[in-house]
Amino acid sequence: MFQSFTETASPAQGPARLSALQDLLADRGFDGFLIPRADAHQGEYVAAHDDRLAWLTGFTGSAGWAIALRDRAAIFTDSRYTVQVKAQTADVFEKVDWPGISLSDWLAKALPQGRLAYDPWLLTVSQKKELEKNLPEVELRATDNLIDALWEDQPAPPMAAAFVHPMDLAGESHMDKIARLAKDIAPQSAAVITLPDSIAWLLNIRGGDIPRNPVAHGFAILHADARVDLFMDPAKTDGIRDHLGDSVRLMPVEAFLPALAALTDPVRIDPESCPVAVVDALANPVEGRDPCIMPKARKNPAELEGSRNAHLRDATAMVRFLAWLDAQAPGTLTEIAVVKQLEAFRAETNALRDISFDTICGAGDHGAIVHYRVTDATDRAVHEGELLLVDSGGQYVDGTTDITRTIAVGEPTEEHRDAFTRVLKGMITLSRLRFPKGRSGSDIDVLARHSLWEAGLDYGHGTGHGVGAYLCVHEGPASISPKGRVPLEPGMILSNEPGFYREGEYGIRIENLIIVEEAPALPRQSVAQMYRFETLTLVPIDRRLIVPELLLDAEKTWLDGYHQRVLDTLLPHVEDAAEDWLRVACAPL
CATH class of the missing domain: 3.40.350.10 (Creatinase/prolidase N-terminal domain)
Structure with missing residues (x-):
């Protein structure tokens, strides 16, 4: 159940493995080979058997591509992994900002013509069409997987019982x-x-x-x-x-x-x-x-009720965790110790099937790595004056949770508080939003960024993703992002998680899960149907990091109302030190 803190791949192995792959390309008469992070089922997540991208490059992020040519290679990752990919991959792999630069863009210069091999189980119909359209002089050749031919200790395919x-x-x-x-x-x-x-x-x-x-x-x-x-x-x-x-x-x-x-x-x-x-x-x-x-994606009433129950259970564990964390002296904990304690509190609910993803726990500069996963090699102490970003979730039989809280360790700086408050303003804006039926995530994503933009700040990931009902924590097709083209509909569960990351210094993210629901009509409403969000997540937000003067009156009202709801809902489920902590954490601004 608990996270394993072992390295799955090493940058040091990349050059030799790439060289072996390039030798195989020459033997087979190919000029290049595509290595997506994908399996035959084309879901977002892959089993160890299918993690070919990590085996070749060392990169363990949840999305990316590699292209191996006979004389060069590149790895393509999005902005969530800009820092991570540098740390996990050797210099033999060029680092390409994707999708800013697409595979086709890079190949058009690196391989304007030739024979590009691919595994037909790992390339989708749409991906192949895009390559054929943009690379008319390149011959795409289906083949067996060349990584599998080199991966001597490849894990067996998973065989867990359904x-x-x-x-x-x-x-x-x-x-x-x-x-x-x-x-x-x-x-x-x-x-x-x-x-x-x-x-x-x-x-x-x-x-x-x-x-x-x-x-x-x-x-x-x-x-x-x-x-x-x-x-x-x-x-x-x-x-x-x-x-x-x-x-x-x-x-x-x-x-x-x-x-x-x-x-x-x-x-x-x-x-x-x-x-x-x-x-x-x-x-x-x-x-x-x-x-x-x-x-x-459109959860039915039973699925929504299950998700509410799961979030209540998860919130209780989170409050116990946050109360425990605040009682620890700065410098006495490491990231791994924090993760283990959080997962222990979730396990004590006696309802946890698994965590919903490997817990992200980044102190100080590690918080700026959007999808940071602590390992034995990267573990560090949580020091006074730092921000601690904890993104975690649980898989319960009745629902899937995903929550991020950024916590002040000791006294935060004014820069910390200003950036945190701007992130919070964006989260509150979406939480309070009413919007017409037919609107998609791309229509509202900008609202979460407005206050950050006013200060010249931004974040490189989407603001929200869909979430399953005891299924995948990332679920399509809807999202709140510049690419979110699917109209939002009642019953959809999404995350609301704006952030800000100062590379090498700190990271901030605040995440609640929300449900799309019908909004009651207003007296002078001209739109046939309006929607709004119900907030599922019920965990206090660190008031020590808030600059009240930056919040509008309506934003303060929402936050105080949210904390009162959290307090009223959770008080019957916590006791002793956690109860005392909760009362203080939920006090009005």
């Missing part, structure tokens, strides 16, 4: 979901589903193939006559056979490609998540959205 997700928490039977979605895929005869969390949601099952994410690896074909073919290793399915019933036919993974080849009528594939290997096996593929994506 298990049933209870009906009272799912809120809808899997038979009803299948029947409902089968109608939606018309006029296609079937739809291919590769995303593990889509399959888990559709069939009301969960699994353990991906650390921190309760999903099972497999593939599915949803037929328009309300049948599902589930392709999953038999070792995983003993506990779900009776639950699935006659509407779901179980088959081994080896039968997946032959089953695709046997489908002659139009079959829907989602180009954003469908591997090239799948579309190549189909006689008549038709592009469309994964039919589970939107229904999964």
